[in-house]
Amino acid sequence: MQQKFRSFLWLGLGAGAFLAYKAISGNGRRYSFRDKVVVITGGSRGLGLVIARMLAKEGAKLAICSRTGPQLESAAAELREYGIEVLAIPCDLTIQGEATRFIDQVQELFGRIDVLINNAGVIQVGPLEDMKVEDYRLAMNTHFWAPLYTMLATVPGMQARGEGRIVNIASVGGKVSVPHIVPYSASKFALVGLSEGFRNELQKDNILVTTVNPGLFRSGSPVNVLVKGQTKKEYAMFATMGANSLTSSSVENTARQVIEASRSGEAEVVTNLPARFLILSNNLFPELTAKTMGFANKFLPDPVADVNRMARGAESDSDLIPEHLRERTWKAAARNNEI
Template structure:
């Protein structure tokens, strides 16, 4: 290679590096500052919601956590307040519009207008679709779709009046790729992704930035609260093992950090874990191939039978396999993240 060509390549490389560095500097300078911001996290008493609350507390956010479980809320409050966080906890079922309205009114009287809304409340139904009922689908859609609608519409007036705000909708990779034996969950998470993308396009004019999170599996300890159907002990063992494996699941702390970083920078969406990103890419290139692969996977999953359409929680479905060394990470996370 000629000396002149080498110099040109060096200049190009230096220019590219400067461009990347410049974009990083601008991105950091324009990052949203959570200090003293009022942040409402639905489903914030345990799991991913609680971990995000811990990280936001370190940044000086004023936290509001809501959940249906008063004991878990009080545990979360004691932990966060004990570390100096400014935190308010409220019992609220986000599938009930009246309760959401009352909660938002209470928050505004206590802290003032909400700056950041994080829609994180969730429910999981695991098992063959033939064992699912209309109730299961309604429960999923009410939690993952109507809940975020109620909270978003409740905070919009004050966000518009103040000239801005941030909304984070925590969907799932299951909201991009429909996963066998999680059909109510995936279908409702698809709905949330569509809602979130539409909100981002329309609310940008008011300086209200909407971010969609589609995380892959994370080690949060949450499987014990899943609703399991069919051959529930086999279903739960597989679910818990996948949730615990370092090959398929990321730590909930890293997941929370990635999601909050996307919210901080106003990114349109964020997907975590390599398996989730790979699956999303394959699905985008060929949805038919993805569904054909999942059809093969479905053949080796537990079939119908067992408790059938009856419901059992994850902690009611434990077995020697689900309590083995293969699930140690999930057991530790459950204890750490208020899931017990």
């Protein structure tokens, strides 16, 4: 009994020392975003736009990009109302030349990049049988290759100055693979590994890389997901989970955690309790978690065995979604430039 007590005592002392070190080292690395040059990919809508709004309030200089020109201009006009400099460039980051040109244009205008936030994303919802190779390729190009391209173009400048911060927004789906979003999960797993590897190697240059693994958040983004299989049923499942307060967080809370993690140089952050619980369960009980996922999959919509059938979320809306959650999704979509 005495030996067990000593073990628990040492465990408690060790945990306390670790938390104290984390608090001290974290506070030592905190800084203001005022006048910092911040690049946000996918900054024209959803989470990226909410992050941009918060950084604009802090006085950051922003560079955003997107493949959708009208949404990009709308976001840039809104952000300029905060009285800050905003560079908005339409580009396809999955093409290395375009990604490099975007970063070069930012550095040419502002002279440097202090913070890079890789946020651009895509999600395909549907059963395994209805996915094709191109779906996996799109996910990998967006979530792995695009962040790699922007980091490769940005890191040399940060190394030359001896400092910099990078945030890669992955997902809880990059820690636990969830049924009916396999291309998304696989590509986010790749991003988690890429991000962690960059952090481990770039600390020597005082470049702090943060991996953010958000749980579901209410930004209105379901209207832009790519839906396959039984599209109305798949979308109803995804949109209901994404708008429900029990399974999702506010996009503002998620954005705030992204910013604070970058400010303090955190290695990793998971943004809400459901996501933390799922990751912890998978780490401690991988077999049980896998069986639970397999059991849950039995209740998800059956495939239609048509890999070419696909619709956007907005096209798949139906009364299968509880009305108050539909309304919440569309209001968030309008507020965050998703429409």
